[in-house]
Amino acid sequence: MEEAIMSDQLLTALAFDGQLRVLVLDATGVVQEAVNRHKTWHTATAVLGRTLVGTLLLASNSKGDERLRVEILGTGPVGRIIAEGDAYGHVRGFVSNPQVALELNAIGKLDVAGAVGMPGNMAVRKLLGNKELFSGQVPLVSGELAEDFTYYMAVSEQTASCIGLSVLVNPDESVAKSGGFMIQVMPGATDETIDFIEKRIADLGRFSDLLESQPSLEALLDLLVGHGNSEVLSKKDVSFYCGCSKEAYGHGIQSLGRKEIQAMIDEDGGAEVVCHYCENHYDYSVQELEAIIAAGEAAGQEADAEEV
Numbered sequence: 001m002e003e004a005i006m007s008d009q010l011l012t013a014l015a016f017d018g019q020l021r022v023l024v025l026d027a028t029g030v031v032q033e034a035v036n037r038h039k040t041w042h043t044a045t046a047v048l049g050r051t052l053v054g055t056l057l058l059a060s061n062s063k064g065d066e067r068l069r070v071e072i073l074g075t076g077p078v079g080r081i082i083a084e085g086d087a088y089g090h091v092r093g094f095v096s097n098p099q100v101a102l103e104l105n106a107i108g109k110l111d112v113a114g115a116v117g118m119p120g121n122m123a124v125r126k127l128l129g130n131k132e133l134f135s136g137q138v139p140l141v142s143g144e145l146a147e148d149f150t151y152y153m154a155v156s157e158q159t160a161s162c163i164g165l166s167v168l169v170n171p172d173e174s175v176a177k178s179g180g181f182m183i184q185v186m187p188g189a190t191d192e193t194i195d196f197i198e199k200r201i202a203d204l205g206r207f208s209d210l211l212e213s214q215p216s217l218e219a220l221l222d223l224l225v226g227h228g229n230s231e232v233l234s235k236k237d238v239s240f241y242c243g244c245s246k247e248a249y250g251h252g253i254q255s256l257g258r259k260e261i262q263a264m265i266d267e268d269g270g271a272e273v274v275c276h277y278c279e280n281h282y283d284y285s286v287q288e289l290e291a292i293i294a295a296g297e298a299a300g301q302e303a304d305a306e307e308v
Contacts, residue, residue, distance in 0.1 A: 007237060008026055008027055008028065008030055008237060008238050008239060009022045009025070009026055009030040009217060009235050009236065009237055010023060010024075010025045010056060010057075010060060010089060010217070010235070010238050011023065011025070011217040011221060011222075011232060011234070011235045012060065012232075012233045012234045012235075013057060013221055013225075013230045013231060013232045013233055014118060014230065014233060015183075015197075015225040015229050015230040015231075016189075016225070016230075017186075017190075017236070018186060019186055019188065019189040019190065019193045020183055020184065020185060020186060020193065020197065021183070021184040021186055022181070022182070022183050022184075022221060022224060022225060022226050022230060023060055023181060024052060024179075024181045024217045024220045024221050024224065025056055025057060025179050025180050025181065025217075025238065026177075026179040026211070026217060027049075027052065027053050027056060027091075027178050027179055027180070027238055028175055028176075028177050028178045028179065028216055028244040029160050029240075030052055030056070030091060030150070030178070030179040030238055030239060030253060031045070031048070031049035031053070031063055031141075031167060031175045032174065032175040032178075033239075033240035034048055034052060034093065034094075034115055035050065035173070035174070036071040037240075037278055037279045038094055038095070038098045038279060039056065039097050039098055039099070040095070040098040040099070040100075040173075041098065041100055041101040041170040041173065042101055042110060043078075043100045043101050043102045043112070043114075043115045044078050044095055044097065044098045044099065044100040044115065045167060045169050045173070045175065046110040046115075046149040046167045047078050047081060047085075047095060047100075047112050047116060048078075048093060048098075048177045049087050049167035049175065050112060050146065050165040050166075050167055050180075051070060051072060051081050051083045051093060051145060052083050052085075052091050052093050052240075053166075053167070053178060053179060053180040054062075054083075054145060054146070054149040054163065054165055054180065055068065055070045055084065055085040055091055055093065056085050056089070056091050056147045056183075056212045056238055057148070057149070057154065057163065057181075057182040058085070058124065058153075059085030059086055059087065059091070060182075061089070061207055062085075062086055062087040062126070063087060064087065065086070065087075065126065065128060065129075066086065066087060066126055066128050066133065067084055067086045067126070067127045068084065068085050068086070068124065068125070068126055068127070069082065069083070069084045069124070069125045069126075069293060070082070070083045070084070070085075070093075070122065070123070070124050071079045071122070071123045071124075071125060071126060072116065072120065072121070072122050072123075072140070072145075072148070073120055073121055074116040074117035074118060074119070074120025074121075074140055074143055075117035075118065075119065075120060075275055076113075076114060076116045076118075076120075076143070077097055077100045077102075077117070077180075077233060077269040078095045078096065078097050078098075078100050078115045078117075078119025079095060079096030079097045079249060080095070080096045081093070081095050081096075081116070082094060082095075082276075082277075088236075089236050089237055089238035089239060090238075090239060090240075090241035090243075091153045091238065091239075091241070092240060092241060092242040092277040092278055093264050093277065094245070094276050094277055100115050102114050102115055107137070111170065112143065112144050112145060113142060113143035115271060116140070116141075116143040116145070117136070117143065117144075118140060118143050119138040119140065120139070120141065120143065120299055121137055121138070121139055121140060122137065122139075122140060122148050122149075122152055122248050123135065123136070124136050124137075124152060124156065124266065125139040126169065136152065136155075136156030136157070137156075138151055138155050138156060138227045141260050145165055145282050146163050146164055146165040146180075149163045149165070150162060150163045153182075153184075159184055159185070160184070160185040160194075161182055161184045161185070162181075162182070162183045162197070162201055162204075163180065163181070163182045163183075164180050164181045164182075164201075164207035165207075166178060166179055166180060166181040166206075166207045166208035166211050167208075168208055168211075168212060176212070177212050177288070178211075179207075179211045181207065181220070182268070183201075183224065183225075184198060184303075190202070194287050195205075195225075197224075197225065200224070200225070201224070201299070204223060204224070213289075217235065218232065221308075226239070234247065237273055238262055238263075240278075240282070242275060242277045242278035244275040244277065244280055246253065246282045246284075247272045249275075249282050250284070250288075250292055252273075252299050253271065253273070253284065253289070253292055254292050254293075254295065254296040257296075258293050258296070258297070261292060261293050262293070263288070264289055265286050265289050269286060270283065270284055270286055270288075270307055271283070271289060272283050272284070
């Protein structure tokens with residue numbers, strides 16, 4: 001019998017009769033897609049990958065069409081880090097400076113904290129369309145990001161949690177493995193359960209080693225909380241997904257007004273827009289820009305007529 005191979009999925013479970021909510025995530029393909037699109041070097045890959053994984057974990061609490069945006073800004077060379085996820089397992093993101101490759105840190109690991117840089121801040125916004133439902137901001141406590149996501153959950157969400165994030169990068173800059181977990185303490189959890197899970201997580205060592213060695217998300221779940229102590233509620237696919245489109249960016253160009261668009265026509269003979277999240281390029285010819293001007297003026301005339 002062949003071992004199960006983990007695909008990009010998020011597993012949600014309850015443990016110890018509902019005292020803990022547990023999420024276990026494999027996002028190797030997600031992070032590899034981000035690498036392919038942004039051409040990140042290994043340290044930037046680890047930074048962006050951990051942020052994408054953390055965002056997927058936090059976004060699992062979203063409902064319906066809500067989106068969750070994470071923005072991290074430290075003093076390190078990667079600059080601003082932004083990721084956005086939703087309840088459907090979609091995530092996208094970028095770093096300002098993708099070509100960052102630092103020396104390994106003191107324990108021989110990718111220097112995520114050095115790339116992020118301290119001091120810094122993490123801001124989390126929950127959005128529905130153009131409406132902001134909630135925002136919270138906390139200072140970075142380590143720059144390693146797992147501790148920073150954990151601190152955010154404790155301070156802004158007031159939920160005691162343990163979060164692990166991992167990205168393993170091959171010598172050829174490809175992603176060997178990436179994933180994470182989040183264990184949330186639910187109301188009514190006993191001190192005995194909390195003590196047990198804290199000791200178990202401490203004894204397990206680095207999550208990256210577990211992620212690489214285990215054949216399935218269920219096996220990882222058993223390692224985290226103990227065999228027979230959990231009930232799987234759901235598994236869903238996750239993916240790097242950006243909903244940008246040429247039409248959407250066309251509306252953005254239209255909002256610039258006739259004068260700005262005409263300057264694009266006269267000075268550049270067209271326009272090019274690049275999506276920061278996914279690096280898709282959209283080209284607009286002179287004819288397309290003229291059509292955007294005409295559509296904007298027609299919409300303005302209709303608005304004026306409605307006011308009258």
